[in-house]
Amino acid sequence: xxxxxxxxxxxxxxxxxxxxxxxxxxxxxxxxxxxxxxxxxxxxxxxxxxxxxxxxxxxxxxxxxxxxxxxxxxxxxxxxxxxxxxxxxxxxxxxxxxxxxxxxxxxxxxxxxxxxxxxxxxxxxxxxxxxxxxxxxxxxxxxxxxxxxxxxxxxxxxxx
Amino acid sequence: xxxxxxxxxxxxxxxxxxxxxxxxxxxxxxxxxxxxxxxxxxxxxxxxxxxxxxxxxxxxxxxxxxxxxxxxxxxxxxxxxxxxxxxxxxxxxxxxxxxxxxxxxxxxxxxxxxxxxxxxxxxxxxxxxxxxxxxxxxxxxxxxxxxxxxxxxxxxxxxx
DNA sequence: TTTTGACTTCAAGGGTACTTGAGGTTTTAC
DNA sequence: GTAAAACCTCAAGTACCCTTGAAGTCAAAA
Numbered sequence: 608x609x610x611x612x613x614x615x616x617x618x619x620x621x622x623x624x625x626x627x628x629x630x631x632x633x634x635x636x637x638x639x640x641x642x643x644x645x646x647x648x649x650x651x652x653x654x655x656x657x658x659x660x661x662x663x664x665x666x667x668x669x670x671x672x673x674x675x676x677x678x679x680x681x682x683x684x685x686x687x688x689x690x691x692x693x694x695x696x697x698x699x700x701x702x703x704x705x706x707x708x709x710x711x712x713x714x715x716x717x718x719x720x721x722x723x724x725x726x727x728x729x730x731x732x733x734x735x736x737x738x739x740x741x742x743x744x745x746x747x748x749x750x751x752x753x754x755x756x757x758x759x760x761x762x763x764x765x766x767x
Numbered sequence: 768x769x770x771x772x773x774x775x776x777x778x779x780x781x782x783x784x785x786x787x788x789x790x791x792x793x794x795x796x797x798x799x800x801x802x803x804x805x806x807x808x809x810x811x812x813x814x815x816x817x818x819x820x821x822x823x824x825x826x827x828x829x830x831x832x833x834x835x836x837x838x839x840x841x842x843x844x845x846x847x848x849x850x851x852x853x854x855x856x857x858x859x860x861x862x863x864x865x866x867x868x869x870x871x872x873x874x875x876x877x878x879x880x881x882x883x884x885x886x887x888x889x890x891x892x893x894x895x896x897x898x899x900x901x902x903x904x905x906x907x908x909x910x911x912x913x914x915x916x917x918x919x920x921x922x923x924x925x926x927x
Numbered sequence: 928t929t930t931t932g933a934c935t936t937c938a939a940g941g942g943t944a945c946t947t948g949a950g951g952t953t954t955t956a957c
Numbered sequence: 958g959t960a961a962a963a964c965c966t967c968a969a970g971t972a973c974c975c976t977t978g979a980a981g982t983c984a985a986a987a
Contacts, residue, residue: 631954631963631964632963632964633962633963633964642945642946643963643964644945644946644947645944645945645946647965647966648944648945648946652944660953660954660964661953662952662953662954662964662965663952663953663964663965663966664952664953664954664963664964664965665964665965680890682944683886684845684883684886684887684890685844685845685846686845687845687943687944688943688944689943716890717891720887720890720891721891723844723845723887724884724887724888724891726843726844727844727880727883727884727887728884730840730844730876730880731877731880731881731884791933791934792933792934793932793933793934802975802976803933803934804975804976804977805974805975805976807935807936808974808975808976812974820934820983820984821983822934822935822982822983822984823934823935823936823982823983824933824934824935824982824983824984825934825935842974847973847974848973848974849973
């Protein structure tokens with residue numbers, strides 16, 4: 608129900624919340640909906656990072672929740688992890704990112720999303736045209752053939 | 768350059784164009800930009816289909832170009848082949864699809880794209896808010912935590 | 928006719944994004 | 958103190974989406 612600030616909630620097991628409290632893998636997983644194995648995988652890739660306890664267990668700083676959440680949003684939208692990596696460029700892993708770090712990242716994300724949305728919008732427009740003109744006609748729908756190699760130059764097969 | 772109707776072009780090797788002419792794998796590949804190996808893979812999956820020559824070589828009917836083009840568009844937008852399969856439901860593989868077949872398919876595609884675009888638009892709005900409010904704040908951005916399990920019901924850890 | 932290029936199948940390999948399991952350690956709860 | 962739950966690493970497995978290579982066949986051009 609409460610879709611807001613669930614990420615800010617403290618684990619019941621701990622029952623206190625210092626603002627710089629560290630989270631276990633399990634807590635991260637519960638908060639973000641991302642499996643522990645996936646979190647470890649992201650860490651291997653360098654998308655996220657953790658401190659270790661004396662017993663070698665992972666402890667995530669709070670701000671890592673943002674990263675993980677953004678990663679999972681990206682996943683839902685079909686954005687590959689390599690692009691996510693790019694979007695996180697200049698956002699520090701080792702220290703809590705500053706106001707400006709996140710602002711920059713937000714803008715990068717927005718640009719990425721904008722490109723994706725525009726691609727979809729164009730395809731939507733084309734398909735609308737197709738519906739109107741009759742039947743997904745190849746003649747009318749250049750979008751269906753956007754990177755066609757036939758048009759490059761005179762060599763090879765061309766239209767008559 | 769000519770981005771239009773390249774798909775309608777005939778191969779120079781043949782030099783004639785019956786409207787029901789069949790295309791080889793290589794021709795399909797050149798026209799759509801999709802590798803022959805990928806075309807065979809799509810065929811294994813049942814996304815496309817071909818006739819065979821007496822010598823067991825594939826020959827694709829012209830209308831298969833539409834399918835392949837739509838598949839590759841979907842790929843560019845991060846849409847999985849299983850969704851593509853769904854979008855092609857009721858579009859016949861064995862015969863040339865009718866006007867209405869493609870109209871229905873177009874509408875299905877449009878609905879799929881619309882959903883995707885809306886997801887992106889919402890994320891864009893959220894990020895805009897984040898940029899405005901300061902720094903991708905988790906408090907403000909419920910989108911970052913959309914399917915949070917903590918909110919489901921009373922059991923387990925909850926916010927304080 | 929012969930040669931070349933395009934095609935065939937089938938098996939294996941590769942990248943991405945993880946999950947699963949074995950075998951062992953740490954932390955927490957009682 | 959002890960037992961259970963949670964964690965650790967590492968290797969292997971899985972699913973999707975293909976590519977590559979071997980070994981051979983077909984089709985078209987010279």
